Amino acid sequence: KQEVTQIPAALSVPEGENLVLNCSFTDSAIYNLQWFRQDPGKGLTSLLLIQSSQREQTSGRLNASLDKSSGRSTLYIAASQPGDSATYLCAVGQAGTALIFGKGTTLSVSS
Amino acid sequence: GAVVSQHPSRVICKSGTSVKIECRSLDFQATTMFWYRQFPKQSLMLMATSNEGSKATYEQGVEKDKFLINHASLTLSTLTVTSAHPEDSSFYICSAGGETGFDEQYFGPGTRLTVT
Numbered sequence: 001k002q003e004v005t006q007i008p009a010a011l012s013v014p015e016g017e018n019l020v021l022n023c024s025f026t027d028s029a030i031y032n033l034q035w036f037r038q039d040p041g042k043g044l045t046s047l048l049l050i051q052s053s054q055r056e057q058t059s060g061r062l063n064a065s066l067d068k069s070s071g072r073s074t075l076y077i078a079a080s081q082p083g084d085s086a087t088y089l090c091a092v093g094q095a096g097t098a099l100i101f102g103k104g105t106t107l108s109v110s111s
Numbered sequence: 112g113a114v115v116s117q118h119p120s121r122v123i124c125k126s127g128t129s130v131k132i133e134c135r136s137l138d139f140q141a142t143t144m145f146w147y148r149q150f151p152k153q154s155l156m157l158m159a160t161s162n163e164g165s166k167a168t169y170e171q172g173v174e175k176d177k178f179l180i181n182h183a184s185l186t187l188s189t190l191t192v193t194s195a196h197p198e199d200s201s202f203y204i205c206s207a208g209g210e211t212g213f214d215e216q217y218f219g220p221g222t223r224l225t226v227t
Contacts, residue, residue, distance in 0.1 A: 034215065043204060043220040044155075089154065098145040099206070099216055103154040 002027045006090055006102035013080055014110050021075040021105045023090030028068050034099065035064050035075050036089040044089065048075070080109045113139045115207050117219035124195055125227055132190045132222045134205030140185035141207035145216070146178075149202040161188040161205075195226040 003026045013019055023033070032051050036044040048057045048064040050073070056065040063076040077084060087106045091099035114137040124130050134144055142163045147155040159180055160168040167180035179191040188207075192199055204221040 032215075036218075041202075041223070044218040046215065046218070049215045091155075093216065098147070098157045098160060099155075100157075101154045 002030075002092060002094070002100045004090060004092055004100050004102035006088075006105050008105060009103065010106045010108075012108045012110065015080060015082060017080050017109075018076070018078050019080055019107070021077070021088050021090075021107070023073040023075070023102055025071045025073075025092050025100075027094075028071050029094065030068065030092045031095055032093045033064075033066055033073050034091050034093065035062075035073075036091065038087045038089060038104070040087075047088075077107075080107075082109045082111045085109050113137075113208060113215075113217045115205065115217045115219040117203075117205060117222050119222060120220060121223045121225075123225045123227060126196055127194055129191055129193045130195055130224060132192075132203055132205075132224075134188045134190070134207070134219050136186045136207045136217070139208070141188075142185060144182060144188040144205055144207045146180065146188070146190050147204045147206070149204060149221075155204060158190075158203075163188075192224065195224070197226045200224055200226045 005024045007022045034049045035047040050057050050066040061078040066073045085108050087104040089104045091101045093099050116135045118133045144161040146158045148158050149155045158173045161180045161182040163182045169175045182188040202221050205219045206216045208216045
């Protein structure tokens, strides 16, 4: 059974720092991996989607990498801003099935 | 990207009543939709897979008679919480897409259910 783990559970950094969020999964037979952002009491905002054949994806200050064989993904956030404060969720997708989510990393960026 | 809507966004109901939540794919067709539940400070947990024209598939521990799912068309799935109790209070989110495994899944904005 696929399990997704995110480390750390919470992270506090000062504005301007670069940071890395980690995600690991137990079954490497995935089709894709998605990173989401969730603000308190709100729905999900998709940040990046990495197909299983890809190694990384970039969007603005965000860069996500995927090492399928080792069951790991990282989300790199450059030059963090207070507006980046949110919970970041990692989820893996397998054919025709629902996404399996990690518990998330709650990020707080102080000004 | 594709858009998935949910209605209502927020609902408060009394214990013992039923509540229906709609999930619509606005610009694409979805033979499969997924319903998740999220308790405070927890991650999303899959409740059931909604299949157009056939019965939903429920995850272990989810009561199918309590959480009725209907996927009557390729753009609409509904989740009805029957005889709601305070412990059913949660954030319910649906998603659609990803049917080939390579496609992105698109999430609705969620419905906050509060049972008093």
